[in-house]
Amino acid sequence: MRSKDQKQLARKRCNERLTRHFGMPFAFVFGMSGIINILALTGSFYMLQVYDRALPSGSLPTLVGLSTLAIGLYLAQGMFDVLRLQILVRIGAQLDRRVAPLAQRVSIDMPRFGFSSAEAMERSRDVDTVRGFLGSPGLVALFDLPWTPVFLVFVYLLHPYLGALTVAGAVLLTLLTVVTELLTRRWTGATQQAVVARNAIADSNARNADVLKAMGFAERAVNRYRIANNEHLELQTRTTDITGTFAAVSRVLRMILQSAVLGLGAYLVIGGELSAGSIIAASITSARALAPIDQTVGNWKAISVARTAFDRLRETLVALASAEKPMPLPPPQASLRVGSVTVAAPGSGRVLLSDISFELKAGQALGVIGPSGGGKTTLSRALTGIWPVLRGGVRLDGADLPQWDEDSLGRIVGYLPQEVCLMDATVEENISRLAETADPALVVAAARAAGVHEMILRMPDGYRTELGPFGTSLSGGQRQRIALARALYGNPFLLVLDEPNSNLDGEGEAALANAILGVRARGGIAVVIAHRPSVLAAVDTIAVIQDGKLTAFGPKDAILGKAAREVAQGTEPANVARERSSMERVTA
Numbered sequence: 001m002r003s004k005d006q007k008q009l010a011r012k013r014c015n016e017r018l019t020r021h022f023g024m025p026f027a028f029v030f031g032m033s034g035i036i037n038i039l040a041l042t043g044s045f046y047m048l049q050v051y052d053r054a055l056p057s058g059s060l061p062t063l064v065g066l067s068t069l070a071i072g073l074y075l076a077q078g079m080f081d082v083l084r085l086q087i088l089v090r091i092g093a094q095l096d097r098r099v100a101p102l103a104q105r106v107s108i109d110m111p112r113f114g115f116s117s118a119e120a121m122e123r124s125r126d127v128d129t130v131r132g133f134l135g136s137p138g139l140v141a142l143f144d145l146p147w148t149p150v151f152l153v154f155v156y157l158l159h160p161y162l163g164a165l166t167v168a169g170a171v172l173l174t175l176l177t178v179v180t181e182l183l184t185r186r187w188t189g190a191t192q193q194a195v196v197a198r199n200a201i202a203d204s205n206a207r208n209a210d211v212l213k214a215m216g217f218a219e220r221a222v223n224r225y226r227i228a229n230n231e232h233l234e235l236q237t238r239t240t241d242i243t244g245t246f247a248a249v250s251r252v253l254r255m256i257l258q259s260a261v262l263g264l265g266a267y268l269v270i271g272g273e274l275s276a277g278s279i280i281a282a283s284i285t286s287a288r289a290l291a292p293i294d295q296t297v298g299n300w301k302a303i304s305v306a307r308t309a310f311d312r313l314r315e316t317l318v319a320l321a322s323a324e325k326p327m328p329l330p331p332p333q334a335s336l337r338v339g340s341v342t343v344a345a346p347g348s349g350r351v352l353l354s355d356i357s358f359e360l361k362a363g364q365a366l367g368v369i370g371p372s373g374g375g376k377t378t379l380s381r382a383l384t385g386i387w388p389v390l391r392g393g394v395r396l397d398g399a400d401l402p403q404w405d406e407d408s409l410g411r412i413v414g415y416l417p418q419e420v421c422l423m424d425a426t427v428e429e430n431i432s433r434l435a436e437t438a439d440p441a442l443v444v445a446a447a448r449a450a451g452v453h454e455m456i457l458r459m460p461d462g463y464r465t466e467l468g469p470f471g472t473s474l475s476g477g478q479r480q481r482i483a484l485a486r487a488l489y490g491n492p493f494l495l496v497l498d499e500p501n502s503n504l505d506g507e508g509e510a511a512l513a514n515a516i517l518g519v520r521a522r523g524g525i526a527v528v529i530a531h532r533p534s535v536l537a538a539v540d541t542i543a544v545i546q547d548g549k550l551t552a553f554g555p556k557d558a559i560l561g562k563a564a565r566e567v568a569q570g571t572e573p574a575n576v577a578r579e580r581s582s583m584e585r586v587t588a
């Protein structure tokens with residue numbers, strides 16, 4: 001019950017965030033549309049006056065006066081038209097400015113909740129769609145629609161029969177709109193889903209470009225894209241067929257109606273019930289009355305696409321609406337406690353880790369080992385809050401992860417993912433985690449701790465070297481070491497490294513072991529997923545994760561046994577051995 005209320009509250013808040021401050025401008029545009037539509041009667045009045053006043057009286061001054069007035073009114077209408085469009089475009093830009101960052105934020109969060117990256121990117125496109133719609137003929141038609149009665153009344157005043165005929169036409173066209181909507185509603189959603197599916201394949205193909213080329217299955221990858229694209233095209237053709245047909249029917253109906261009004265008018269003139277000027281005025285006005293309806297039918301696809309985009313934006317914002325920002329807490333300094341943590345896969349909900357409990361104190365380092373697919377990476381995601389835990393909690397100095405606000409988490413957690421991907425930015429920005437004013441001393445300290453300072457200095461622009469998309473201009477090992485520096489930046493309390501040595505050479509491994517020892521020496525906690533003895537030399541505790549369970553946890557010596565320990569010491573670089581023995585004195 002309570003959660004339902006909360007959901008409603010979140011929905012209301014999101015609605016407000018999306019539409020706040022737009023009430024006034026929209027009311028203004030609505031009023032302005034009224035003026036524009038009333039001014040649109042100029043042509044009809046002009047006809048009436050010319051035919052029924054200027055022509056019978058043969059007065060040239062009257063004709064000139066009427067014409068001047070008409071031109072003035074036409075110009076005024078044009079001006080208001082331009083103004084209205086400009087306001088709408090600005091409302092669109094304003095909405096975009098406000099929503100685009102939210103949508104981007106949501107895009108970043110979505111993959112953690114089981115959405116594909118293509119689906120996530122769709123949110124930014126939704127913002128574009130809504131903004132584009134705000135300056136489009138579709139929306140203008142919607143604003144003109146409520147003013148249709150002005151014209152109907154005008155025609156009715158000319159003659160009730162003509163009014164009735166126009167109303168009948170309006171009703172017919174409206175029915176057409178409704179039928180279009182009913183017929184296309186199903187297809188619009190499906191079409192958009194097909195686009196997302198197609199883009200997901202394109203995304204996957206781009207990411208696997210090297211492999212596709214090397215093993216010659218690019219053609220098959222293209223084929224997968226082609227099939228998805230065809231599906232999308234088929235759906236799109238179907239929707240466009242329907243909307244296009246109805247748009248044409250609507251246009252034809254409008255033309256017939258316009259002639260019908262003329263015909264009926266002529267009949268009435270012959271019967272002596274109407275003046276000649278009224279026929280033309282009625283014809284023009286009835287056409288103008290039906291134009292917004294016709295435009296709405298014609299732009300129905302754009303209208304429904306924009307509406308779907310807006311709804312989807314709102315739904316995702318509601319679904320991922322972050323809770324209140326927690327109060328900032330002082331940095332942790334004592335412990336990491338993992339209590340009965342169970343983690344499920346986002347999306348499928350399959351339990352990947354169950355009931356994991358352990359505790360580490362400041363100065364400890366945990367080596368996590370176990371067969372691949374056992375759940376080590378999943379544990380690192382739970383420890384860093386990337387994936388929410390299903391049950392249990394990850395506590396730093398007693399405070400559950402969600403209790404830490406995001407800004408301070410950045411200073412508390414250092415994380416090196418298994419698959420390193422750098423940002424399209426400079427080395428400095430990558431290491432400092434895009435800090436606006438990075439402290440060069442901290443950047444260099446992190447680089448030194450990761451053993452990459454010299455390597456960075458050898459790069460073309462040193463710390464200001466641009467890394468390009470995903471940092472692909474670097475080797476795997478270089479990327480991993482810069483990512484290690486990024487994890488170490490700012491001396492975080494908790495350092496989580498997921499297979500940090502998978503691409504490292506001997507020098508890199510030594511730097512890594514040193515970095516872990518450094519974290520322990522300054523009273524931090526390190527969790528390192530690794531198999532190689534050289535890295536395990538720097539940890540004091542070992543956890544074994546198998547089949548999603550913690551099957552062993554305890555002091556390294558006890559877990560690894562004597563034999564493994566000997567191997568570990570045998571391959572340990574001399575400087576690490578020195579560090580380690582000094583560490584043992586510190587932590588003893």
Ligand SMILES: Nc1ncnc2c1ncn2[C@@H]1O[C@H](COP(=O)(O)OP(=O)(O)O)[C@@H](O)[C@H]1O
Pocket residue numbers: 345346348352370371372373374375376377378379
């Ligand atoms: N994003 C994901 N969605 C669903 N299942 C996943 C996801 N990532 C990993 N898994 C599954 O979780 C299990 C543990 O994976 P992982 O933690 O990466 O293992 P490890 O790091 O120990 O090799 C595997 O069975 C894997 O298939």
Ligand SMILES: [Mg+2]
Pocket residue numbers: 373376377378418498
């Ligand atoms: Mg892994």
